[in-house]
Amino acid sequence: MGTILSSTGEHLVGLKQAAGLELGTPVQYPVYTVLFIPAGEGKFHADFGTFPFSGPTMLFSTPFQTLQLASSSPQAPVMLQFHGDFYCIAYHHNEVSCNGLLFNNVYISPMIGLNNEDVRSIELILSQFEEELRQPSPSETVLQAYLQLLLAKSSSIKLRAMADGCGQAGKDEQMERFRELLDENYLTLHKPNDYADLLAMSPNTFTKRCTRYFKKPPSRLIQERLILEAKKQLHLTRRSIKEIAYALNFEDEFYFSRMFKKFTNVSPQAFRDRTGISIVADLTPQ
Structure with missing residues (x-):
C-alpha cells in the first residue's frame, strides 16, 4: 500500500496487507507494528506469550519483539509499521497515552477487541492513511497526524475495555x-x-x-x-x-x-x- 524510507534506507512508516507466510513463522521487526484483523480467529504469539483472539481485533508489538500469527481469517491482516524516528510514543505521551497501554507493557494483553463502530473508525483512519501514502509526495506531517489519531483511538478503546472489566470476578x-x-x-x-x-x-x-x-x-x-x-x-x-x-x-x-x-x-x-x-x-x- 505504501512505504516511506529514511535517507539511509531505514523503514520509517508503511502500510500493507500482511501475507500469510510473513507472519506464519516467528519474525522480528525493528519498528512498532500494528495489525488490524477484521475477522477470523487465531492465536497471537508475542515472545513467549500466547494470546487467543477473535476478530475484529487489533494487535500491537514493539521493536524486536518476536511475533507469530496463526489465524483462520480468510483476509490478510492490515499491517501498519512505524519507526521511533518517525513517531516517538514517549515524546507524544501527553497527546496519546499508548506507551505502557498498547506498547511496552509485559502484564496486559497486546490486543484490543473492536465493536462495529470501532471497526468503522479504524477503517476510516487506515483508508485516509493509505490515501496519503499514495500521493506523489506523501506528507509526513499528515501521516503523523493520522498515526496519532489511530493510536489515540486505539488507546481509548483499550481503556474502555479495561474499565468494563474492572469489576470482573476474575480479577486476582x-x-x-x-x-x-x-x-x-x-x-x-x-x-x-x-x-x-x-x-x-x-x-x-x-x-x-x-x-x-x-x-x-x-x-x-x-x-x-x-x-x-x-x-x-x-x-x-x-x-x-x-x-x-x-x-x-x-x-x-x-x-x-x-x-x-x-x-x-x-x-x-x-x-x-x-x-x-x-x-x-x-x-x-x-
Missing part, C-alpha cells in the same frame, strides 16, 4: 499485588520464590495463578520486566551500554549483553542502532 488481587511488587523490585529480586514469599504463597500455587492470570509464568514476567527497562534505557537515554548495565545491577556489560541478546536475538548496541535514540533523550537529565 494477589496477582495485581505481584504486579506492584515486580515493578518495585525488578532490579533486585529475580527469583519467583522471592515474590511467592512476599505474597505468602507456596511457589507452586504462585506459579499456577500467575500463569493463569498473566498468561505467562512468573520467571518469564520477571525477565521481561528487566528487559523492558533495558530497552527503554537504550532507546530513551544516551547512557553507554556499560552505564545501563550498571544501572540495571548486572555484574558487567558483557553479562548484560549476553542476557539481552538471549531474549531479543540482537545485542544492546544493535538494538540501539536499529531503533535509534529517541528525542526524549535530549529533553531529560541523564
